[in-house]
Amino acid sequence: MTDDTHADRRERTAARLRAVDADGLVCFPSRNLQYLTGFEEEPSERHFLLAVPTAGDGGGHDSGDGAARSDGTAPALLVPDLYETQVREETSVADVRTWADGDDPVAAARDLLADRGLREGRLLVDDTMWATFTQDLRAAAPDATWGLASEALADLRVRKDDAELTALREAAAAADATVRDLRELGADAVGMTERDLAAWIADRLAAHGGTGVSFETVVGSGPNGAKPHHGHGDREIRAGEPVVLDFGTRVGGYPSDQTRTLAFDGDPPAEYERVHEAVREAQAAAVDAVAPGVAAASVDRAAREVIESVGYGDAFVHRTGHGVGLDVHEEPYIVAGNDRELEPGMVFSVEPGVYLDGRFGCRIEDLVVVTADGCERLNDTDRGWR
Amino acid sequence: MTDDTHADRRERTAARLRAVDADGLVCFPSRNLQYLTGFEEEPSERHFLLAVPTAGDGGGHDSGDGAARSDGTAPALLVPDLYETQVREETSVADVRTWADGDDPVAAARDLLADRGLREGRLLVDDTMWATFTQDLRAAAPDATWGLASEALADLRVRKDDAELTALREAAAAADATVRDLRELGADAVGMTERDLAAWIADRLAAHGGTGVSFETVVGSGPNGAKPHHGHGDREIRAGEPVVLDFGTRVGGYPSDQTRTLAFDGDPPAEYERVHEAVREAQAAAVDAVAPGVAAASVDRAAREVIESVGYGDAFVHRTGHGVGLDVHEEPYIVAGNDRELEPGMVFSVEPGVYLDGRFGCRIEDLVVVTADGCERLNDTDRGWR
Numbered sequence: 001m002t003d004d005t006h007a008d009r010r011e012r013t014a015a016r017l018r019a020v021d022a023d024g025l026v027c028f029p030s031r032n033l034q035y036l037t038g039f040e041e042e043p044s045e046r047h048f049l050l051a052v053p054t055a056g057d058g059g060g061h062d063s064g065d066g067a068a069r070s071d072g073t074a075p076a077l078l079v080p081d082l083y084e085t086q087v088r089e090e091t092s093v094a095d096v097r098t099w100a101d102g103d104d105p106v107a108a109a110r111d112l113l114a115d116r117g118l119r120e121g122r123l124l125v126d127d128t129m130w131a132t133f134t135q136d137l138r139a140a141a142p143d144a145t146w147g148l149a150s151e152a153l154a155d156l157r158v159r160k161d162d163a164e165l166t167a168l169r170e171a172a173a174a175a176d177a178t179v180r181d182l183r184e185l186g187a188d189a190v191g192m193t194e195r196d197l198a199a200w201i202a203d204r205l206a207a208h209g210g211t212g213v214s215f216e217t218v219v220g221s222g223p224n225g226a227k228p229h230h231g232h233g234d235r236e237i238r239a240g241e242p243v244v245l246d247f248g249t250r251v252g253g254y255p256s257d258q259t260r261t262l263a264f265d266g267d268p269p270a271e272y273e274r275v276h277e278a279v280r281e282a283q284a285a286a287v288d289a290v291a292p293g294v295a296a297a298s299v300d301r302a303a304r305e306v307i308e309s310v311g312y313g314d315a316f317v318h319r320t321g322h323g324v325g326l327d328v329h330e331e332p333y334i335v336a337g338n339d340r341e342l343e344p345g346m347v348f349s350v351e352p353g354v355y356l357d358g359r360f361g362c363r364i365e366d367l368v369v370v371t372a373d374g375c376e377r378l379n380d381t382d383r384g385w386r
Numbered sequence: 387m388t389d390d391t392h393a394d395r396r397e398r399t400a401a402r403l404r405a406v407d408a409d410g411l412v413c414f415p416s417r418n419l420q421y422l423t424g425f426e427e428e429p430s431e432r433h434f435l436l437a438v439p440t441a442g443d444g445g446g447h448d449s450g451d452g453a454a455r456s457d458g459t460a461p462a463l464l465v466p467d468l469y470e471t472q473v474r475e476e477t478s479v480a481d482v483r484t485w486a487d488g489d490d491p492v493a494a495a496r497d498l499l500a501d502r503g504l505r506e507g508r509l510l511v512d513d514t515m516w517a518t519f520t521q522d523l524r525a526a527a528p529d530a531t532w533g534l535a536s537e538a539l540a541d542l543r544v545r546k547d548d549a550e551l552t553a554l555r556e557a558a559a560a561a562d563a564t565v566r567d568l569r570e571l572g573a574d575a576v577g578m579t580e581r582d583l584a585a586w587i588a589d590r591l592a593a594h595g596g597t598g599v600s601f602e603t604v605v606g607s608g609p610n611g612a613k614p615h616h617g618h619g620d621r622e623i624r625a626g627e628p629v630v631l632d633f634g635t636r637v638g639g640y641p642s643d644q645t646r647t648l649a650f651d652g653d654p655p656a657e658y659e660r661v662h663e664a665v666r667e668a669q670a671a672a673v674d675a676v677a678p679g680v681a682a683a684s685v686d687r688a689a690r691e692v693i694e695s696v697g698y699g700d701a702f703v704h705r706t707g708h709g710v711g712l713d714v715h716e717e718p719y720i721v722a723g724n725d726r727e728l729e730p731g732m733v734f735s736v737e738p739g740v741y742l743d744g745r746f747g748c749r750i751e752d753l754v755v756v757t758a759d760g761c762e763r764l765n766d767t768d769r770g771w772r
Contacts, residue, residue, distance in 0.1 A: 041615070042602065043514070045708075045715050082614040082704045085743060101705035102722035125517050128429075132513040132534055134520060148518055199592060206585060216428065228468040229427070318468050319487035322431075329431050336488035357471060 003092035005163070006038045009156065010075050010093075014055035016152045023121030025052040025149055026113075028133055030126040031326035032149050035157060036075075037091040040253065043130060046080040047105035050093070053116045078105075078112045110140040124149045154331045158323060159345035165369060167252035168324070168347055172367055172378035174208040174249050175256040179381045182245060187265035190239045194219035194232035201247050210249025214256060215328050218246035225261070225361030228318055228353060240266030242276070242360045242385060244353075248328070255328050257349055258379040259365035268360075268385060275312065275354045275362050276385050282306035282352040283364045283383070286320055286334075290350070290368055290375040296338040303352040304336075312354045321349040324367055346370045347378070389478035391549070392424045395542065396461050396479075400441035402538045409507030411438040411535055412499075414519055416512040417712035418535050421543060422461075423477040426639065429516060432466040433491035436479070439502045464491075464498045496526035510535045540717045544709065545731035551755060553638035554710070554733055558753055558764035560594040560635050561642040565767045568631060573651035576625045580605035580618035587633050596635025600642060601714050606630035611647070611747030614704055614739060626652030628662070628746045628771060630739075634714070641714050643735055644765040645751035654746075654771060661698065661740045661748050662771050668692035668738040669750045669769070672706055672720075676736070676754055676761040682724040689738040690722075698740045707735040710753055732756045733764070 013036060017025060027033040027050040029041040037050065053073040076095035079087050084098050099108040113119050120143040125134055127148045138146070160168065181204045182189070189197060198217040205213065219232040225244040237243055242263050248256035261276065268276075286303035300320040307316045321334035324347050332340050334348055351365030366379035399422060403411060413419040413436040415427040423436065439459040462481035465473050470484050485494040499505050506529040511520055513534045524532070546554065567590045568575070575583060584603040591599065605618040611630040623629055628649050634642035647662065654662075672689035686706040693702045707720035710733050718726050720734055737751030752765035 080704075082741075086613045086616060100703065127516060127518040129517040130513060131511050131515040131517075131520050131532075132536075134517050135532070135534065146517075146521070148521065150518075195597075211581075227472045230472065317486065318466075355468075 003038070006036060007092050010036050010052060011055070012156055013052055013152060014073070014075075016156060017052070017054035017124070020151045021122060022124050022147060022152060023054050024116065024118040025124045025152060026050070026118070026129075026137060027052075027126050027149065028129050030128050031330075032126050032153055034253065034326055035153070037077075037093055039087060039091050041083075043128075045132070047078065047099065047109055047133065047136070048080060048083065049078045049109055049112065049133075051076050051078075051112055051116050051118060053118060073116065076112060076116060078108055106136045106140060109136060113137075113141050118144070120144050122147060124152055150331070157325055158331050159343060160325060160347050160369065161345070164254060164325065165345075165347070167254035168256070168367065168369070169378055171210065171214070171249060171251040171254050171256035172258065174205055174210040174251060175247065175258050176379055176381045177208040178204040178247070179245075179258070179260050182260070182262060183382070183386075185264070187239070189237050189243075189264040191236055193234050193236050194221055194224065195234060197237065198232040198247075201245070205247065205249035210251055210256070212250060214248035214250050218244055218259075220244035220246075220361055222360055223358050226355045226357050226359060228355055228361065228363070237264060239264065240268055242268050242272050242362060244361050244363050246363065246365065253326065255324060256378075257324055257328055257365065257367060259351055259363045260381070260383070261362045261364065261385055263385050272360055272362065273385070274310070275356070275360075278307055278310045278312060279352050279354055279362045279364050280383050283350055283366070286350045286352065287366070287368060287375065287377065290342060290370060291373065292342055292344055292370060294342050296332045296334050296340050296342060297336055299334050299342075299350070300336055300338075303350070307352060307354060315354045315356055316352060317355055318353065321351055321365075323348045342370045344370050344372055389424070392422060393478050396422050396438060397441070398542055399438055399538060400459070400461075402542060403438070403440035403510070406537045407508060408510050408533060408538060409440050410502065410504040411510045411538060412436070412504070412515075412523060413438075413512050413535065414515050416514050417716075418512050418539055420639065420712055421539070423463075423479055425473060425477050427469075429514075431518070433464065433485065433495055433519065433522070434466060434469065435464045435495055435498065435519075437462050437464075437498055437502050437504060439504060459502065462498060462502060464494055492522045492526060495522060499523075499527050504530070506530050508533060510538055536717070543711055544717050545729060546711060546733050546755065547731070550640060550711065551731075551733070553640035554642070554753065554755070555764055556637040557596065557600070557635060557640050557642035558644065560591055560596040560637060561633065561644050562765055562767045563594040564590040564633070565631075565644070565646050568646070568648060569768070569772075571650070573625070575623050575629075575650040577622055579620050579622050580607055580610065581620060583623065584618040584633075587631070591633065591635035594635075596637055596642070598636060600634035600636050604630055604632035604645075606632075606747055608746055609744050612741045612743050612745060614741055614747065614749070623650060625650065626654055628654050628658050628748060630747050630749055632749065632751065639712065641710060642765075643710055643714055643751065643753060645737055645749045646767070646769070647748045647750065647771055649771050658746055658748065659771070660696070661742070664693055664696045664698060665738050665740055665748045665750050666769050669736055669752070672736045672738065673752070673754060673761065673763065676728060676756060677759065678728055678730055678756060680728050682718045682720050682726050682728060683722055685720050685728075685736070686722055686724075689736070693738060693740060701740045701742055702738060703741055704739065707737050707751075709734045728756045730756050730758055
């Protein structure tokens, strides 16, 4: 992504704020901040804020501080001074203010809002902004009303551009290559702990060009696979048992997220084979259902119908998928009740699963991007358990 | 930590809520949740809430729903149903409610609050709770007023018990062993990229018994070291240049966090040697200043005076330290203006640094625990640059 990309996104955001009747947006270290500036950082206790006023006339609210407003409506950053060099090097935001340890960051935040005419009106904050910062912002702008950044940004972020799709494809390729490595590992996985195998997967993802893991790697062996959000523990992998393997990495800032369920060195229980086949068919049916104009809920239904038809409906305990972009979970959610129509450029997971308490789990997941007439799978390795 | 530990912490929290005039506490997946239940999970978009009402009479507020209140004042969890098995296995919270994808989690949260008499009064939320959840809670309890969990929990969490100190010592030992490995690596580090060395450090931390990294590993070579929060990039490490190495891992859920600045294969610039010596003296002076009853700000002052005396005061751009516990940054903050008196059992970093823009940085950091008459260093490897 170039500086121009980020400046362009900030301009489109400023315009979009007016469309959703908001006067400004305040981000902290978040995926929204990364989307708008290219700067990637974990949140911390130090105040780090980006203010983006709405474009044009400020949305019709008087700021009560006309002189300050005339200073401009350009986005501005307030950062701890130990980030200043980095922020000036890595972002194209022209107005960067700093505060030092020992200063009062709440006063600095109040000044930033005042300068941009954002001490009242309707302000949006990052959906993930910590309560400690939202409470400070409420104190700094006591007359404002508050909404969430996703009101303005979700619609911009949900359709991926070519550069984003390239990064997502590369991240998916690193995950696919790691799945092939796992199949080659085969019987050697037996006797490894889930934790060991998770570390092995992290190494392979890095070897295939990924940076880090995009979420806690799931190695759910045997009964642990029946807990959809089990990460990895000290249990040793046994021959012939199903192991849910759900992992991803990042390339160019964008994540992968795919799942295969494999049995190493031997055949799984006969019931497992039936479950696996149903999950595979459900996943194929859901992917086939993806096309522009189709409701997200219809894709969920397509997967669920297959699994219900073989009697495992109650064991498919989660939605069929979630959008993937800078956030590993973002819109669109592929879930019952979501009538949102799919559009070209949306990227999401298709990941039906069946979980039999105390016995095993099975999940098969690929990312897809909606195209003009259907979808393209970003992951395309074998979906069998062998 | 045993279930008893967590149940005891919940009871002390309920009592403490009354002391800070709060009616209840609401956590989401956070270090507070981990402290109170043992359950460790990253936040996600799904509603996952722990409600802890105040002990006894509910703090004197009428709930307007006496029948519901008589259901009890025990803590209760509301979790996505795909976590149910895990939560019941891994926590001792008796009242666990679930919601499924496609249900309305906000209605479920409202019911939870109503059942516990928490739809009004003064409620505390995790300092790190995402805005999307605080906004939902405000909608579910429109007559409540809001504070931060740290008001009640910081004082409980700030003094570490023996089990916590054991974990912190083990995590520190894994980091110290990795520092020794780095000195042995020596000239072999030259030519590695910062990224490669960060991956090497992660491997060594794991080999020494750590789980993951407790924050993004800093490998700040040459001029990158002058950016205190530089992580690691593609720059290759050169012979004789100072490299800031700041990293940690977790053992038993608790993190390490220490820094050494090393020059691999050759001597650093003469000015660097003077800077290093000043930082080392500043760190020693600050550690010497630590004792019960001493103000946190005095420890910061002790470090700063040494660095100011040799003319680098403006280049010491951050506070001297931060508390370390389940959160890598927590109270007490060792910063100008913090009059809080140190107490036995507090654990924090002592990490003065000097940063010369475009040239190099130097930081030396150890964790210390306050004892009855001074402090114990949790890290104790050589502090030289060689």
